[in-house]
Protein backbone atom coordinates (compact mmCIF):
# COMPACT_ATOMS: atom_id res chain seq x y z
CA UNK A 1 0.00 0.00 0.00
CA UNK A 2 1.30 3.45 -0.93
CA UNK A 3 -0.08 5.96 1.54
CA UNK A 4 -0.36 9.71 1.20
CA UNK A 5 2.58 10.01 3.56
CA UNK A 6 5.12 7.95 5.44
CA UNK A 7 7.06 9.28 8.41
CA UNK A 8 10.74 9.92 7.86
CA UNK A 9 12.90 7.70 10.05
CA UNK A 10 16.57 8.50 10.66
CA UNK A 11 19.01 5.57 10.99
CA UNK A 12 18.16 3.78 14.25
CA UNK A 13 21.75 4.01 15.55
CA UNK A 14 21.66 7.79 15.23
CA UNK A 15 18.43 7.97 17.20
CA UNK A 16 19.84 5.56 19.80
CA UNK A 17 22.93 7.75 20.21
CA UNK A 18 20.71 10.68 21.09
CA UNK A 19 18.52 8.64 23.43
CA UNK A 20 21.70 7.37 25.16
CA UNK A 21 22.47 10.95 26.13
CA UNK A 22 19.16 11.20 27.97
CA UNK A 23 19.88 7.88 29.71
CA UNK A 24 23.35 9.08 30.75
CA UNK A 25 21.90 12.31 32.07
CA UNK A 26 19.08 10.39 33.80
CA UNK A 27 16.96 13.33 32.74
CA UNK A 28 13.86 12.81 30.62
CA UNK A 29 11.97 16.09 30.58
CA UNK A 30 11.67 19.66 31.95
CA UNK A 31 13.81 21.19 29.24
CA UNK A 32 16.95 19.10 29.55
CA UNK A 33 20.10 19.18 27.47
CA UNK A 34 18.50 17.67 24.35
CA UNK A 35 15.53 20.05 24.23
CA UNK A 36 17.81 23.05 24.72
CA UNK A 37 20.18 21.82 22.02
CA UNK A 38 17.31 21.20 19.60
CA UNK A 39 16.01 24.74 20.20
CA UNK A 40 19.46 26.19 19.44
CA UNK A 41 19.82 24.08 16.29
CA UNK A 42 16.34 25.03 15.09
CA UNK A 43 17.06 28.74 15.60
CA UNK A 44 20.12 28.31 13.41
CA UNK A 45 18.38 26.23 10.78
CA UNK A 46 15.31 28.47 10.58
CA UNK A 47 17.31 31.68 10.99
CA UNK A 48 14.98 33.00 13.66
CA UNK A 49 15.03 33.69 17.42
CA UNK A 50 12.55 33.08 20.18
CA UNK A 51 11.39 29.53 19.72
CA UNK A 52 9.71 27.43 22.40
CA UNK A 53 9.39 23.76 21.52
CA UNK A 54 6.15 22.19 22.71
CA UNK A 55 4.55 18.75 23.05
CA UNK A 56 2.44 19.15 19.88
CA UNK A 57 1.20 21.77 17.43
CA UNK A 58 -2.23 22.26 19.01
CA UNK A 59 -1.29 23.36 22.54
CA UNK A 60 0.65 26.39 21.22
CA UNK A 61 -2.50 27.47 19.34
CA UNK A 62 -4.46 27.19 22.59
CA UNK A 63 -1.84 29.12 24.55
CA UNK A 64 -1.66 31.88 21.93
CA UNK A 65 -5.47 32.17 21.85
CA UNK A 66 -5.66 32.23 25.66
CA UNK A 67 -3.22 35.16 25.70
CA UNK A 68 -4.34 37.07 22.62
CA UNK A 69 -8.03 36.37 22.00
CA UNK A 70 -9.44 36.21 25.54
CA UNK A 71 -12.82 34.64 24.80
CA UNK A 72 -13.64 36.99 21.92
CA UNK A 73 -14.37 36.47 18.26
CA UNK A 74 -11.53 35.10 16.17
CA UNK A 75 -11.47 35.54 12.42
CA UNK A 76 -10.30 32.32 10.86
CA UNK A 77 -10.18 30.16 7.76
CA UNK A 78 -12.61 27.32 7.03
CA UNK A 79 -9.90 25.54 5.02
CA UNK A 80 -7.42 24.07 7.49
CA UNK A 81 -6.97 21.04 9.69
CA UNK A 82 -9.65 20.78 12.37
CA UNK A 83 -7.13 21.71 15.09
CA UNK A 84 -7.25 25.37 13.98
CA UNK A 85 -10.98 25.71 14.58
CA UNK A 86 -11.10 23.29 17.53
CA UNK A 87 -8.48 25.33 19.41
CA UNK A 88 -10.67 28.44 19.04
CA UNK A 89 -13.78 26.69 20.34
CA UNK A 90 -11.77 24.91 23.08
CA UNK A 91 -10.59 28.30 24.36
CA UNK A 92 -14.19 29.53 24.54
CA UNK A 93 -13.64 31.91 21.68
CA UNK A 94 -16.01 32.18 18.70
CA UNK A 95 -14.71 31.27 15.25
CA UNK A 96 -15.82 33.71 12.56
CA UNK A 97 -15.09 32.22 9.17
CA UNK A 98 -13.92 34.17 6.15
CA UNK A 99 -13.80 32.36 2.80
CA UNK A 100 -10.56 31.49 1.03
CA UNK A 101 -8.80 32.52 -2.15
CA UNK A 102 -9.62 29.95 -4.87
CA UNK A 103 -6.00 29.54 -6.06
CA UNK A 104 -3.77 30.25 -3.04
CA UNK A 105 -6.24 28.42 -0.74
CA UNK A 106 -5.31 30.76 2.14
CA UNK A 107 -7.86 33.16 3.67
CA UNK A 108 -9.17 35.79 1.23
CA UNK A 109 -7.77 38.87 2.93
CA UNK A 110 -10.08 41.17 0.94
CA UNK A 111 -13.04 39.72 2.90
CA UNK A 112 -11.55 40.04 6.39
CA UNK A 113 -12.61 43.61 7.18
CA UNK A 114 -16.32 43.00 6.61
CA UNK A 115 -16.17 40.20 9.23
CA UNK A 116 -14.70 42.40 11.99
CA UNK A 117 -17.06 43.39 14.82
CA UNK A 118 -16.49 45.12 18.17
CA UNK A 119 -16.00 41.64 19.69
CA UNK A 120 -13.19 40.62 17.33
CA UNK A 121 -9.94 40.06 19.21
CA UNK A 122 -7.70 38.14 16.86
CA UNK A 123 -7.10 36.66 13.43
CA UNK A 124 -5.97 33.01 13.38
CA UNK A 125 -5.17 31.79 9.90
CA UNK A 126 -3.24 28.94 8.31
CA UNK A 127 -0.37 28.93 5.84
CA UNK A 128 -2.15 26.14 3.97
CA UNK A 129 0.19 23.42 2.65
CA UNK A 130 3.07 25.76 3.52
CA UNK A 131 1.72 28.48 1.21
CA UNK A 132 1.97 31.82 3.03
CA UNK A 133 -1.14 33.90 3.68
CA UNK A 134 -1.00 37.48 2.41
CA UNK A 135 0.87 38.47 5.56
CA UNK A 136 1.45 42.08 4.48
CA UNK A 137 -2.23 42.85 3.97
CA UNK A 138 -3.27 40.91 7.08
CA UNK A 139 -0.79 42.91 9.15
CA UNK A 140 -2.19 46.16 7.77
CA UNK A 141 -5.76 45.18 8.62
CA UNK A 142 -4.77 43.96 12.09
CA UNK A 143 -2.93 47.22 12.88
CA UNK A 144 -5.84 49.33 11.67
CA UNK A 145 -8.36 47.45 13.85
CA UNK A 146 -6.02 46.74 16.76
CA UNK A 147 -6.22 42.94 16.41
CA UNK A 148 -3.69 40.23 17.21
CA UNK A 149 -2.52 37.89 14.48
CA UNK A 150 -1.74 34.23 15.10
CA UNK A 151 -0.49 32.04 12.25
CA UNK A 152 -1.07 28.31 12.26
CA UNK A 153 2.18 27.50 10.47
CA UNK A 154 1.94 23.75 11.15
CA UNK A 155 2.74 23.03 7.48
CA UNK A 156 5.32 25.73 7.01
CA UNK A 157 8.56 24.38 8.48
CA UNK A 158 11.46 25.99 6.63
CA UNK A 159 9.30 28.25 4.45
CA UNK A 160 10.68 31.72 3.78
CA UNK A 161 8.61 34.65 2.61
CA UNK A 162 10.27 37.83 1.28
CA UNK A 163 13.59 36.51 2.52
CA UNK A 164 12.47 35.93 6.12
CA UNK A 165 11.39 32.85 8.03
CA UNK A 166 7.60 32.55 7.79
CA UNK A 167 7.62 32.03 11.58
CA UNK A 168 8.58 35.70 12.06
CA UNK A 169 5.19 36.97 10.90
CA UNK A 170 2.24 37.67 13.20
CA UNK A 171 2.27 38.15 16.98
CA UNK A 172 2.66 34.38 17.31
CA UNK A 173 3.33 31.61 14.80
CA UNK A 174 2.97 27.97 15.69
CA UNK A 175 4.31 24.82 14.07
CA UNK A 176 3.66 21.08 14.37
CA UNK A 177 6.41 18.47 14.62
CA UNK A 178 3.93 15.58 14.29
CA UNK A 179 5.39 12.40 12.75
CA UNK A 180 3.68 13.12 9.41
CA UNK A 181 4.99 16.65 9.13
CA UNK A 182 8.11 17.73 7.22
CA UNK A 183 10.35 17.91 10.28
CA UNK A 184 9.21 15.86 13.24
CA UNK A 185 9.79 14.69 16.79
CA UNK A 186 7.11 11.96 16.76
CA UNK A 187 4.71 14.31 18.52
CA UNK A 188 5.79 17.89 19.01
CA UNK A 189 5.49 21.47 17.91
CA UNK A 190 6.71 24.98 18.54
CA UNK A 191 5.69 28.58 19.01
CA UNK A 192 7.51 31.67 17.78
CA UNK A 193 7.20 35.38 18.47
CA UNK A 194 9.28 38.47 17.78
CA UNK A 195 8.01 40.23 20.92
CA UNK A 196 10.22 39.65 23.99
CA UNK A 197 7.48 40.32 26.51
CA UNK A 198 5.06 37.99 24.75
CA UNK A 199 7.82 35.39 24.53
CA UNK A 200 8.07 35.32 28.32
CA UNK A 201 4.32 34.99 28.68
CA UNK A 202 4.21 32.12 26.19
CA UNK A 203 7.07 30.49 28.03
CA UNK A 204 5.38 30.68 31.46
CA UNK A 205 2.10 29.46 30.03
CA UNK A 206 3.69 26.32 28.57
CA UNK A 207 5.18 25.38 31.96
CA UNK A 208 2.32 25.69 34.48
CA UNK A 209 3.07 29.38 34.97
CA UNK A 210 6.25 28.50 36.90
CA UNK A 211 8.63 31.32 37.71
CA UNK A 212 11.31 29.13 39.27
CA UNK A 213 10.31 26.17 41.47
CA UNK A 214 8.37 28.14 44.08
CA UNK A 215 6.66 31.08 42.39
CA UNK A 216 4.11 31.52 39.62
CA UNK A 217 3.43 34.07 36.93
CA UNK A 218 -0.25 33.26 36.76
CA UNK A 219 -2.03 30.38 35.09
CA UNK A 220 -0.33 27.84 32.87
CA UNK A 221 -0.62 24.45 31.27
CA UNK A 222 1.83 21.66 30.45
CA UNK A 223 3.09 22.19 26.91
CA UNK A 224 6.58 20.78 27.43
CA UNK A 225 8.24 18.29 25.13
CA UNK A 226 10.38 15.44 26.51
CA UNK A 227 14.04 14.59 25.95
CA UNK A 228 13.00 11.40 24.14
CA UNK A 229 11.10 13.42 21.55
CA UNK A 230 13.94 15.94 21.26
CA UNK A 231 16.22 12.94 20.55
CA UNK A 232 14.10 12.20 17.47
CA UNK A 233 14.27 15.84 16.39
CA UNK A 234 18.06 15.94 16.78
CA UNK A 235 18.41 12.84 14.61
CA UNK A 236 15.95 14.03 11.91
CA UNK A 237 17.28 17.60 11.58
CA UNK A 238 20.59 16.64 9.86
CA UNK A 239 18.48 15.08 7.08
CA UNK A 240 16.51 18.20 6.18
CA UNK A 241 18.39 18.67 2.89
CA UNK A 242 17.75 15.05 1.94
CA UNK A 243 14.09 15.42 2.90
CA UNK A 244 13.58 18.65 0.94
CA UNK A 245 15.48 17.46 -2.16
CA UNK A 246 13.59 14.21 -2.35
CA UNK A 247 10.24 15.90 -1.90
CA UNK A 248 11.15 18.39 -4.61
CA UNK A 249 11.98 15.47 -6.94
CA UNK A 250 8.48 14.06 -6.36
CA UNK A 251 6.69 17.40 -6.81
CA UNK A 252 8.67 18.01 -10.02
CA UNK A 253 7.56 14.62 -11.31
CA UNK A 254 3.89 15.36 -10.64
CA UNK A 255 4.30 18.83 -12.19
CA UNK A 256 5.78 17.32 -15.35
CA UNK A 257 3.49 14.32 -15.80
CA UNK A 258 -0.03 15.12 -14.59
CA UNK A 259 -2.53 16.43 -17.13
CA UNK A 260 -3.11 20.00 -15.98
CA UNK A 261 -5.59 20.65 -18.75
CA UNK A 262 -8.11 18.82 -16.57
CA UNK A 263 -6.67 19.43 -13.12
CA UNK A 264 -5.68 22.41 -11.04
CA UNK A 265 -2.89 22.78 -8.56
CA UNK A 266 -2.23 25.20 -5.75
CA UNK A 267 -0.68 28.54 -6.65
CA UNK A 268 2.26 29.34 -4.41
CA UNK A 269 2.48 33.01 -3.42
CA UNK A 270 5.17 35.11 -5.12
CA UNK A 271 8.41 35.66 -3.11
CA UNK A 272 8.01 32.34 -1.33
CA UNK A 273 10.66 29.74 -0.81
CA UNK A 274 8.29 26.78 -0.49
CA UNK A 275 8.91 23.49 1.38
CA UNK A 276 7.18 20.82 -0.78
CA UNK A 277 5.09 19.79 2.21
CA UNK A 278 2.00 18.54 0.32
CA UNK A 279 0.93 17.88 -3.25
CA UNK A 280 -2.75 18.77 -3.54
CA UNK A 281 -4.63 18.53 -6.83
CA UNK A 282 -8.09 19.99 -7.45
CA UNK A 283 -10.57 18.15 -9.69
CA UNK A 284 -13.44 19.58 -11.74
CA UNK A 285 -16.04 17.91 -9.53
CA UNK A 286 -16.35 15.78 -6.42
CA UNK A 287 -17.64 12.97 -8.61
CA UNK A 288 -14.44 13.03 -10.66
CA UNK A 289 -12.39 13.05 -7.47
CA UNK A 290 -14.25 10.00 -6.18
CA UNK A 291 -13.68 8.17 -9.47
CA UNK A 292 -9.95 8.89 -9.43
CA UNK A 293 -9.70 7.98 -5.75
CA UNK A 294 -11.43 4.64 -6.42
CA UNK A 295 -9.03 3.83 -9.27
CA UNK A 296 -6.03 4.69 -7.10
CA UNK A 297 -7.39 2.61 -4.21
CA UNK A 298 -7.81 -0.37 -6.55
CA UNK A 299 -4.08 -0.06 -7.28
CA UNK A 300 -3.33 0.04 -3.52
CA UNK A 301 -2.60 3.75 -3.57
CA UNK A 302 -4.19 5.84 -0.81
CA UNK A 303 -4.26 9.58 -1.41
CA UNK A 304 -6.05 11.65 1.23
CA UNK A 305 -8.96 14.07 1.03
CA UNK A 306 -7.27 16.91 2.83
CA UNK A 307 -8.78 19.19 4.01
CA UNK A 308 -12.25 17.78 4.11
CA UNK A 309 -14.82 18.83 5.17
CA UNK A 310 -14.77 22.62 5.13
CA UNK A 311 -14.58 23.56 8.83
CA UNK A 312 -17.61 25.88 8.76
CA UNK A 313 -19.76 22.77 8.22
CA UNK A 314 -18.63 20.98 11.39
CA UNK A 315 -21.51 20.68 13.82
CA UNK A 316 -19.97 22.63 16.72
CA UNK A 317 -18.92 25.64 14.65
CA UNK A 318 -22.28 26.79 13.26
CA UNK A 319 -20.53 28.74 10.55
CA UNK A 320 -22.14 30.58 7.66
CA UNK A 321 -21.83 29.02 4.19
CA UNK A 322 -18.34 29.40 2.68
CA UNK A 323 -18.89 28.60 -1.00
CA UNK A 324 -15.26 28.61 -2.16
CA UNK A 325 -13.89 26.61 0.75
CA UNK A 326 -16.75 24.09 0.55
CA UNK A 327 -16.24 23.71 -3.18
CA UNK A 328 -12.45 23.25 -2.91
CA UNK A 329 -12.77 20.89 0.07
CA UNK A 330 -15.08 18.66 -1.97
CA UNK A 331 -12.65 18.50 -4.93
CA UNK A 332 -9.15 18.43 -3.44
CA UNK A 333 -6.96 15.38 -3.00
CA UNK A 334 -3.42 15.21 -1.58
CA UNK A 335 -1.22 12.80 -3.54
CA UNK A 336 1.44 10.54 -2.01
CA UNK A 337 4.54 12.54 -1.11
CA UNK A 338 7.29 11.16 1.12
CA UNK A 339 11.01 10.51 1.09
CA UNK A 340 11.80 7.39 -0.92
CA UNK A 341 8.62 7.30 -3.04
CA UNK A 342 9.90 5.56 -6.15
CA UNK A 343 9.74 6.89 -9.70
CA UNK A 344 7.93 3.76 -10.91
CA UNK A 345 5.22 4.39 -8.30
CA UNK A 346 5.00 8.04 -9.37
CA UNK A 347 4.61 7.00 -13.00
CA UNK A 348 1.83 4.62 -12.00
CA UNK A 349 0.02 7.28 -9.96
CA UNK A 350 0.21 9.82 -12.81
CA UNK A 351 -1.00 7.42 -15.47
CA UNK A 352 -3.94 6.21 -13.35
CA UNK A 353 -4.99 9.80 -12.67
CA UNK A 354 -4.58 10.98 -16.27
CA UNK A 355 -6.49 7.96 -17.60
CA UNK A 356 -9.37 8.52 -15.17
CA UNK A 357 -9.80 12.23 -15.97
Ligand SMILES: *Cc1c(COP(=O)(O)O)cnc(C)c1O
Pocket residue numbers: 056057058059080081083084126152154155175176177178188189
Ligand atom coordinates in the same frame (compact mmCIF):
# COMPACT_ATOMS: atom_id res chain seq x y z
C1 LIG B 1 -0.96 19.02 12.09
C2 LIG B 1 -1.71 20.29 12.20
C3 LIG B 1 -2.04 20.86 13.44
C4 LIG B 1 -1.89 20.13 14.74
O1 LIG B 1 -0.64 19.73 15.05
P1 LIG B 1 -0.44 18.54 16.08
O2 LIG B 1 1.05 18.54 16.27
O3 LIG B 1 -0.95 17.29 15.45
O4 LIG B 1 -1.16 18.90 17.34
C5 LIG B 1 -2.61 22.12 13.46
N1 LIG B 1 -2.90 22.77 12.32
C6 LIG B 1 -2.63 22.25 11.12
C7 LIG B 1 -2.95 23.05 9.89
C8 LIG B 1 -2.06 20.98 11.01
O5 LIG B 1 -1.85 20.44 9.81
